[in-house]
Amino acid sequence: MSHSSELSSFLVLLTFGLAVLGGIAPQVDARAYIVFGDSLVDNGNNNFLLTTARADSPPYGIDSPSGRPSGRFSNSRNLADLVGEKVGVAQVLPYLNPELDGERLLEGANFASAGVGILNDTGLQFVNIIRIARQLQLFEQYQQRVGALIGDDQAQRLVNEAIVLITLGGNDFVNNYFLIPFSARSRQYNLPDYIRYLITEYRKILMRLYDLGARRVIVTGTGPIGCVPAEIAQRGRNGECAVELQQAAGLFNPQLVEVLQELNGQVGSDVFISANAFEMSYTFITQPEAFGFVTAKVACCGQGPYNGIGLCTVFSNLCPNRDLYAFWDAFHPSDRANQFIVDQFMIGSSKVMNPMNLSTMLALDSRS
Numbered sequence: 545m546s547h548s549s550e551l552s553s554f555l556v557l558l559t560f561g562l563a564v565l566g567g568i569a570p571q572v573d574a575r576a577y578i579v580f581g582d583s584l585v586d587n588g589n590n591n592f593l594l595t596t597a598r599a600d601s602p603p604y605g606i607d608s609p610s611g612r613p614s615g616r617f618s619n620s621r622n623l624a625d626l627v628g629e630k631v632g633v634a635q636v637l638p639y640l641n642p643e644l645d646g647e648r649l650l651e652g653a654n655f656a657s658a659g660v661g662i663l664n665d666t667g668l669q670f671v672n673i674i675r676i677a678r679q680l681q682l683f684e685q686y687q688q689r690v691g692a693l694i695g696d697d698q699a700q701r702l703v704n705e706a707i708v709l710i711t712l713g714g715n716d717f718v719n720n721y722f723l724i725p726f727s728a729r730s731r732q733y734n735l736p737d738y739i740r741y742l743i744t745e746y747r748k749i750l751m752r753l754y755d756l757g758a759r760r761v762i763v764t765g766t767g768p769i770g771c772v773p774a775e776i777a778q779r780g781r782n783g784e785c786a787v788e789l790q791q792a793a794g795l796f797n798p799q800l801v802e803v804l805q806e807l808n809g810q811v812g813s814d815v816f817i818s819a820n821a822f823e824m825s826y827t828f829i830t831q832p833e834a835f836g837f838v839t840a841k842v843a844c845c846g847q848g849p850y851n852g853i854g855l856c857t858v859f860s861n862l863c864p865n866r867d868l869y870a871f872w873d874a875f876h877p878s879d880r881a882n883q884f885i886v887d888q889f890m891i892g893s894s895k896v897m898n899p900m901n902l903s904t905m906l907a908l909d910s911r912s
């Protein structure tokens with residue numbers, strides 16, 4: 545054995561030894577990260593399900609470190625990844641991934657599933673997705689597993705101190721109320737009443753999260769759903785955003801902020817933090833050039849007008865530089881656009897972050 549290969553075996557052993565030590569060291573200081581919601585934050589749960597709502601084939605993930613699809617609806621990172629990076633928590637695995645076991649559970653888990661909404665009948669066409677009530681059940685199961693690992697008191701503490709992100713609502717419009725003309729929900733409710741119903745149901749979901757121990761919950765409103773390439777292609781006139789969907793988001797978001805304020809008042813603390821994804825994205829949608837985008841109407845990956853028709857697949861048009869496009873596919877922002885959104889989560893004013901931005905949240909939490 546040559547001298548240099550002995551040295552490298554030693555280094556391998558040393559690194560291995562450190563990794564093992566690192567693995568058994570208690571991670572009391574790191575906060576866990578828990579994610580709920582839809583395709584804006586799903587990081588691979590749907591890969592494990594028999595559903596048509598999936599992003600597990602190329603070119604999804606083309607700009608990620610592996611260059612391969614992971615189930616994220618992005619060319620690289622999604623909102624959940626970027627929020628996690630900003631607030632300094634570990635990259636968590638999808639809850640359905642069998643590798644999420646043992647010590648890794650202490651870092652948190654992602655329960656999100658592309659296609660879901662606030663309502664159970666949202667995303668019915670995707671067949672097998674983890675509806676929000678089920679995501680919350682799995683969260684209970686998760687807590688039992690963490691309890692078995694570190695004891696129930698510590699598990700409770702871990703959940704209380706965790707950073708929770710929940711993203712819901714967009715699908716209740718695009719994949720329910722507005723999915724087809726004369727949808728069941730649109731025959732049942734006019735738009736304002738439907739939104740009141742959504743808010744009532746969302747409130748129950750958030751209260752349930754609180755009852756399950758969540759004490760820091762970032763809640764995103766719905767983005768400019770009328771301005772995504774799919775809706776511009778199908779409903780927009782001359783490349784304009786689809787009016788009725790923009791109206792829906794415009795009614796939904798302020799009522800969500802109100803209900804979060806009311807919940808904070810009820811529990812006597814700033815548990816729920818609203819992030820106005822509509823305002824945050826609207827800036828680069830109306831002034832794409834100011835953000836270095838060549839367009840905010842045409843998706844990078846897709847086909848038909850605005851690349852807004854059908855799915856993003858290996859057969860689709862694909863732009864050469866994803867950083868120049870605000871939209872990756874017909875519905876989802878590019879990695880670059882997600883970065884602009886999440887920057888605002890951190891430093892945004894009270895116009896977009898309520899009652900505080902995430903830098904203020906982190907400063908407060910580090911003191912307590």
Ligand SMILES: *[C@@H]1O[C@H](CO)[C@@H](O)[C@H](O)[C@H]1NC(C)=O
Nearest residue numbers: 662663664665675677678745
């Ligand atoms: C959705 O389904 C869950 C579980 O089956 C149920 O508990 C919940 O009440 C349902 N929500 C609505 C709005 O019907």
Ligand SMILES: *[C@@H]1O[C@H](CO)[C@@H](O)[C@H](O)[C@H]1NC(C)=O
Nearest residue numbers: 890891892893894901903904
């Ligand atoms: C965050 O919010 C606070 C309070 O509204 C504000 O003063 C501050 O400028 C915002 N940005 C940063 C980076 O803290």
